[in-house]
Amino acid sequence: MPHANNALPASLHIVTPLLRSTSFSARLGRSVWFKMEALQPPGSFKARGIGHACQTYKEWGAKRLVCSSGGNAGIAVAYSGRLLGVPVTVVVPETTSAAARERIAAEGAELVVYGRAWSEANDHALSLMRPEYAFIHPFDDPLLWEGHATMIDEVAAAGVKPGAVVLSVGGGGLLCGVLAGLERNGWHDVPVIAAETVGADSYAASLAAGAQVELPAITSIATSLGARSPCAKALEWSKVHSIVSEVVTDKEAVGACLRFLAEHRIVVEPACGAALAALERKPAAVTAASDVLVIVCGGAGATAEQLQAWDRGA
Template sequence: MPLHITTPLIESLPLSAHAGRDVWLKMEAAQPCGSFKLRGVGLACETHVANGAQRLVSSSGGNAGLAVAYAGRRLGVPVVVVVPETTPARARELLQLEGAQVQVVGASWQEANAHAQSLLGARDAFIHPFDDPLLWQGHASLVDEVAQAGLVPDAVVLSVGGGGLLCGVALGMQRNGWGAVPLIAVETHGAASLHQAMQAGHTVELPAITTVATSLGAKRVCEQALRWSQERPVHSVLVSDHSALTACERLMDDHRVVVEPACGAALAVVYEQHAALQAYTKVLVIVCGGATATVEQIRQWRWAAAPQ
């Protein structure tokens, strides 16, 4: 049995009525550790442990680390998670609750990742938060579940950080015959590494991450995500932090689910009836989740991000 669960696929009547089109939600926030990350991370952890790994090491701003910690606890192996200083206290508490050893190093994920790499011993396995074919293979299973339910959307909307979810969803769409179905890839303005890469034709390192959606905070998107954008229909959309946070609050009202601003970015495209949706009548939104934000935080961030 995989470590992840089959998540609900629901038709959202509130979003459908608001957007004037059929909107379906793949509720990855329902995963045991709170996000889609468990699909790919779980597969990677199981694979490495089966191959003899005796400790799992991860670098993560939150959700990937939580998935590694959960997987390690379930598999009975110790876990070290290195997080940057920007990681919320809530995320650190959840990691410790799962039994992981948490180390806080650096101002960005890149610095935390460099430290995590330095910890690796001969019997350790490193679990990358987004750039690993094992992750993409695991994440693809969420599309398999949608296809098995009989839904074929006109477009799929998802948030993009390092690109692991995009790579997995694109792989899942390809193997289910959805290669021509567009992906609407959403980032906040302060973490637009895919958008910059698509404009430049090659991956670009952002000078800084300037968004409250820290789960999107990879300064450089993975190469495979850029390749998918060149090989299949991918439309890049940018939204503001305020839009992402407003979408989080509206999802609470509509579906009684709390998600992070990183997830709110994808939802904002629907709630704001973005022009990117104009040509489509049946839209699937990946509600990727996120366990590290609280209702109070979301409201504080939204107040601070409100247009002046």
Template sequence: MTLHIETPLIESRAMSFASGRSVWLKLDAMQPSGSFKLRGIGLACETYLARGARRFISSSGGNAGLAVAYAGRRLGVPVVVVVPETTSERAKALLELEKAEVIVQGSSWQEANAYTQSLIRESDAFLHPFDDPLLWQGHATLIDEVFHFGLKPDALVLSVGGGGLMSGVIEGLYRNGWQDIPVFAVETMGAASFHAALNAGHTVELDQITSVATSLGAKRVCEQAFDWSKKHSIQSVLVSDQSALTACERFLDDHRLLVEPACGASLAAIYEKIPELDEFNNILVVVCGGATTTIEQLRKLKLPALNSIGEKNNENPD
């Protein structure tokens, strides 16, 4: 028995009609922790517990931290989550609801993460948000479920932040013999570390994150994600913050499910009928989730102040 659940796979009639092709949704926003993160982090937590870990530590107040907190509660292991001062009260409340000890430290995720490293003891396990082979192995179960359902898409669309989801999804494609399915990796402008890596020919660190899609806010994509780009057909797609936010609202209307802007990025690729998808008739979209988002937050972000968000939103790069 796993900590994550098998999530629904449905055809979206609204998105299919809007895009002129069949659009299937893997609804990982319905995981108990609110995002796909539980697949990989759940496996990692179980593995580290079996290896003798007696406490889990995370430095994310976003989806990764929530997945660690959920896994720790279920496994009966204490959890410490260090978050920066910019973390929302809602995120902290959700962490505390899962019985995690929440420590507020620093003005950015980088500062919170540095403090986290100073807390780690020999019997602790540190859970990285995206750069761990155990995470990729766990995330690959998403494709296992699609395979067993009996649906083989022509193309797969997902959002990319640190690259953990994409690394796991492609691992899942290969272990199910679906290495011919191309992946469309969607990022928002201002959080496009994978796009920058493709342009440079190696991973690079962005100067800053200026997107409101804070869960995509990894300044450098993991090496595994970039390595996959040399072996697998991956096309980088960029959308605006406004497009991602609008897609979140449309998706709420269409499916009664609220997701964060990071997830809205991949949905925007469908709603806006990007030309890169014109030749494909059967598309799978990973609805990755986002537990800390509220409709009020989305509406505030859609105000003209978008361009003033800047580096202050770089607190939870999941």
């Protein structure tokens, strides 16, 4: 429940900094801009779309919020529910990190651990639904995309039009939101580089097949990217907007996280590191752009110690 002295904010997310990285810009030979979604109160960009969805469902009369999550979505729902005064149940798979589980519980949500993969946790969460509850999907809901799009509105308001956008893709919620933001700001010509890790690359497989592909399992350590199949809307966008797939290794993603920590003093998880690693590869869409926007999506599922351990073992 919210503290008695907490006034409910107009939105549950904050306007995040847009930072030009001196080190990355020098290394890549062009202006690299970071949209610092890692600084959202729940630790990731999920605060935007999930906060918007939770507020909307509460206005529609929801008595409880139920969510399935690999970690970040659950933290965002728990955070939103606490501020809104709505009880929350979050179902996570066994692969969800201890750090993420602790943050969900600390926000006062009921935490249920079920299954080896997010898909199993999702099925269990759906089984808990009642008519008076609202289901908060971690990536496949137009309300989420509408909320996530606000990060691009903020970039436009800052006067920066990128020549390319680099972001990580799991189920496709961030991708759909960013594309919606690009379109509504008239940036139809800005290509998007969609980064994934090997073993969590369902979007790359789906793009190659021209249809939704379901991976048999998630084998990457970037479990926040662990949707075995992307949402249909993410595939629809690829038919009307330039989207370039870039698949990196776990080791590249972790290395990029450690470099980001050293240069910018902020811990992000490997799911976010996928975008940073894709940037370092200098794909053609990046080399063609004078200004590159990277969504630093964040993530609460890693610590500096865990990143170092992954780096030793990846």
